[in-house]
Amino acid sequence: MTTHKKNDSVELPEVSVSDDGEVRHLHLGTPWIQGSMRLKEPFALELEYVQRMMAWLLFVDPASVTKRYAVQLGLGAGAITKFCHKKLRMQTTAIELNPQVIAVCHSWFKLPPNGPRLQVVLADAAEEIRRPGWEDQVDALAVDLYDHDAAAPVLDSAEFYADCRALLTEDGCMTVNLFGRSSSYEKSLAKMAQAFGEDALWAFKPTREGNTVVLAQRTPSRPARAVLDERAQMIQSRWDLPAAKWPRGFKPVVKR
Numbered sequence: 001m002t003t004h005k006k007n008d009s010v011e012l013p014e015v016s017v018s019d020d021g022e023v024r025h026l027h028l029g030t031p032w033i034q035g036s037m038r039l040k041e042p043f044a045l046e047l048e049y050v051q052r053m054m055a056w057l058l059f060v061d062p063a064s065v066t067k068r069y070a071v072q073l074g075l076g077a078g079a080i081t082k083f084c085h086k087k088l089r090m091q092t093t094a095i096e097l098n099p100q101v102i103a104v105c106h107s108w109f110k111l112p113p114n115g116p117r118l119q120v121v122l123a124d125a126a127e128e129i130r131r132p133g134w135e136d137q138v139d140a141l142a143v144d145l146y147d148h149d150a151a152a153p154v155l156d157s158a159e160f161y162a163d164c165r166a167l168l169t170e171d172g173c174m175t176v177n178l179f180g181r182s183s184s185y186e187k188s189l190a191k192m193a194q195a196f197g198e199d200a201l202w203a204f205k206p207t208r209e210g211n212t213v214v215l216a217q218r219t220p221s222r223p224a225r226a227v228l229d230e231r232a233q234m235i236q237s238r239w240d241l242p243a244a245k246w247p248r249g250f251k252p253v254v255k256r
Contacts, residue, residue, distance in 0.1 A: 015100040017108045024108065026077040026101075035077025035109070042110035043086040045241065049177055049211035050079050052204050055246060056140045056173035056215060057235050058228055066090060068139035071167070073125040073155075078105040080142045085118045087239055090140075093119045095128050126155050129163050138167040141174040156188050161195035161216070168218035178212045185212055189253065192216055201253040204246075214253075222252065 013029035019039070023046060026035040036046045045051045057065070068091075070084035075096035085092040096102050099122055105111035112118055121128060125145065128134075141164055145155050164174050176192070178185050192201060192214065199220040206212045223231075228247040235243035 012098045012100065015098065015104050017104060024077075026104065026109065028098075028101075035079055037077055037079065037109050043082050045079055045083050047079070048207045048242075049209070049213055051241050052207075052213040052246070052250075053080055053142050053144070053175045053177065054083070054235075054239075054241055054243075055202070055204070055213065055250060056175055057239075057241075057243070058231050058246065058250075059173060059217065059221065059223065060139070060171065062231070062234050062238060069093075069137060069169075070140040070142070071095070071138045072142040072144070073129070073164075074143070074145040075101050075105060075111075075120065076144055077109045078111040079109075080144070081118070081120070082109075082111060084140070085112065089117075091117050093121060095121045095123050095125045097122075097124055126160060126163070129167055134167050136167070136169055139169050139172045141167055141172065143174060144177040156191060158191040158194040161192050165195050165216070165218060170219050172218045174216045176214045176216070178214060179210055189214065193253075198254040199252075202250060203253050205249040215250075 016027045016029070018025045018027065022039060024037045024039055025033045028034050038044055038046045045054070060068070066089045070080075070088070070090045070092045072080045072084075072092075072094040075081060075094045078094070081092055081094040084090045102120055102122060106113070111120070114120060143155075143164065168174065176188075178188050189201065189203075196216040196218075197220060200217045202215040202217075204213045225247060232243040232246050235241055
């Protein structure tokens with residue numbers, strides 16, 4: 001296990017790395033896993049909830065993906081950023097508050113250096129996305145912001161979700177990892193509904209570990225089940241994600 005000490009000027013958790021033989025895990029000062037990477041497949045998505053964060057692919061033409069822009073708030077172990085950059089071949093940006101997380105991802109989790117199609121920005125996500133120039137730019141926004149306790153999202157207000165919505169293109173989507181008690185989930189869902197509208201929200205059933213992925217569309221749509229099934233099969237064959245089973249457990253939050 002490798003440990004990186006706290007920044008003297010900002011109170012940030014220690015970042016550590018553990019291996020279980022086949023999979024490497026990122027921790028923020030606790031045993032909670034904040035991200036994982038399969039050592040033999042460093043650009044694949046290892047965790048089930050992280051795979052589901054790609055559900056926005058169900059709502060776009062697969063041929064358009066390489067022309068789209070992905071942003072991740074909270075780098076974690078870099079899995080989503082690496083997948084969007086390397087596998088989906090998208091323009092990709094990640095915004096991360098902790099410089100140690102960025103350093104560890106470069107050293108231990110195969111995060112490529114910044115370049116023309118990849119930027120990792122050291123910043124507070126809430127402040128960064130309110131800067132001019134972000135509006136209407138992002139096609140796929142992944143929000144996975146937890147502190148070392150992993151008790152509740154760090155940014156989880158209606159105002160924050162409204163700022164997230166403002167980033168999205170007309171057919172853009174936000175996916176959010178919600179982890180923890182059902183009461184906390186309902187409160188988060190209500191705040192997203194306030195920002196996006198109830199018709200814009202879709203949700204998976206929780207994973208075995210208790211992660212519930214919610215998707216919010218900038219422009220609400222209700223594709224037919226047959227369309228979702230067909231697109232899921234294309235996603236699975238093209239990008240090796242277990243998408244064929246997604247439509248069974250992925251539903252609009254409000255039924256029409």
